[in-house]
Amino acid sequence: MADTVSPFNPPQRTLMGPGPSDVSPRVLEALGRPTIGHLDPRFVEMMEEVKGLLQYAFMTENALTMPVSAPGSAGMETCFANLVEPGDKVIVCQNGVFGGRMRENVVRCGGEVVMVEDEWGTVVNPHKVEEALEANPDAKLLAFVHAETSTGAQSDAATLCRLAREHQCLTIVDTVTSLGGTPVKVDEWGADAVYSGTQKCLSCVPGLSPVTFSDRALEVVKNRKTPVQSWFLDLNLVLGYWGSGAQRTYHHTAPVNSLYALHEALRILQEEGLEASWARHELNHQALKAGLEAMGIGFVVKEGDRLPQLNAVTVPEGVDEAAVRKALLEGFNLEIGAGLGALAGRVWRIGLMGHASNRRNVLFCLAALETVLTGMKAPIRKGVAVDAAMAVYS
């Protein structure tokens, strides 16, 4: 390659898609601090703090609480690859894209899948889950998505985990989009293997996947009959590095700087407090919702089942959804998300996650969206969205 490549200077976007979300300047600054060794005693001290801060975020005392050194999909795979052995029966709930990905994970681990399917945009139906648990007394695991990023639906994790426990089933729970934005109460739920991502309501850079395993789940991992099929994600090995022993054993080279960033992002969450963060996400959601509904734009998910941090809304009749997103990005440096899978082309996904969940973003998004839709002669009500949103704040 002979051509000289210029420096990459990214534009300053406002990130209101399904993630990554806006990253705090404090987190970006921490990210760029000098790299030190992954076995440096000072780094090991920081790792311990990250574990403690993640326990706070997950509301758990699980000793195995740590970030996997790769994005959320790898956190998902960590849970399945460590807990599923060939022939194991797993009940997988699907009400959006990520339940389908869970199914893929089970199949690739050699497990047998029992699907519990619900309409995209609805929550996981606990009655169907109970029926599946009763019909499959040999099931080892129940897997479901708490916060379905593809639709914005929030399922009742407490009930689903209770049902699983009553049927001697372990649970795998996807909290990629919920952690930090809505209650994720791992110990209160009695969840067994829970994974998340850093680029949603934690407002950290993408690339890490926090996970937490109950002692019960860890025992299952330790007593497997077959080796975990992934060397990189095998918790029996990873724990030699992330475990609590004084001696850290080299497994892989940790993404040192990304962990600086996660440390700072979790410090910000701790400063604000979980309850305050949940309340902030709810308030900004209510304001955005009031503005969108005033314009005449409706939600995919019914009231009460919605995630405040991920608003899947219906594209107005006759509007080219991709053209709107392009106009927002190019004209306003504003990113909102497209629909995924069954909802592609029909919805937008507007994120209000972590650092991005604030009044400025709500008002800016409503104003920009109204401007773009008006320019396209879309059938919306004009001049009412901002007032409606402001009424929520006052």
Place this chain on the structure above:
Amino acid sequence: MADTVSPFNPPQRTLMGPGPSDVSPRVLEALGRPTIGHLDPRFVEMMEEVKGLLQYAFMTENALTMPVSAPGSAGMETCFANLVEPGDKVIVCQNGVFGGRMRENVVRCGGEVVMVEDEWGTVVNPHKVEEALEANPDAKLLAFVHAETSTGAQSDAATLCRLAREHQCLTIVDTVTSLGGTPVKVDEWGADAVYSGTQKCLSCVPGLSPVTFSDRALEVVKNRKTPVQSWFLDLNLVLGYWGSGAQRTYHHTAPVNSLYALHEALRILQEEGLEASWARHELNHQALKAGLEAMGIGFVVKEGDRLPQLNAVTVPEGVDEAAVRKALLEGFNLEIGAGLGALAGRVWRIGLMGHASNRRNVLFCLAALETVLTGMKAPIRKGVAVDAAMAVYS
């Protein structure tokens, strides 16, 4: 967790272990630039540049040349999980830690392993490899480590790849420690699947693993009889995002900021030029070697087989190697590496990788090591190391 956690301010170390190596301030600055979306058109443009720059670094025109979104171990697993199907026979060369890890990968993919073992600290013996290829005409793959990070030995990749081709075998080559520091000529070698890391001679932050696959290897991946056991690392899916189509399909959320850093690190390599970088690594190695040998410290690997960027040297008689590393870290903020596996306790591994391969580091390391060893009354010659090193530079 009630305790408030303080900001983490890492010490400013000099990183002369087996990686991570010193990261250029330019790379750290790029790392902290504003996060944008992983499907943002501007980001996609940057991804294309990263692919081109990696082709330059790997000296290849392979279309499938990209960074895996996780550390080097995941790059290794990407190669094995995509190319090995259950029952496939794989010849694995082991002359240090990482050959053993390759073996583990094959076993976990359900493959059958034929080991070719050489003493730690020696190179892979091509005669033994040829014998193994002849004895196993049904072998599908030959896997070896070009630059053994645990011992500092550099094997003859050109010859090993040629032998494999002559026997209709694909090759998997570990270039984690060589890429950017010594010649890695993927197309000239005719190597098929090659992986590396960002935190060695590329002097980028840890967390990404560049890989390149020949068209021949990619065909094998596309024509598998069984699905790749890892969803996260399945190239059939990853290529929907990293491939060359205009439309990028969401697979996982890319580690956006780490990719900014890799882009900048590869720009630095391009500016210097590969040949100049190799020459710099060789010069600083010769200077360090002259200084160490003047002190009376010898190398593990015989002359001619050594990696200039990873100097495995013998701990002087009666010296507590861990105490020396601790004194260097605490007294001089200087990190050097311990021995791994069979060499633990007996050697140090002194890295001169990427940005860290410079005269200042060579002289600083020699001076600090001499000071610490003298304080411990180690049997070394004093007052000669710096002069010997400077003679190489003059």
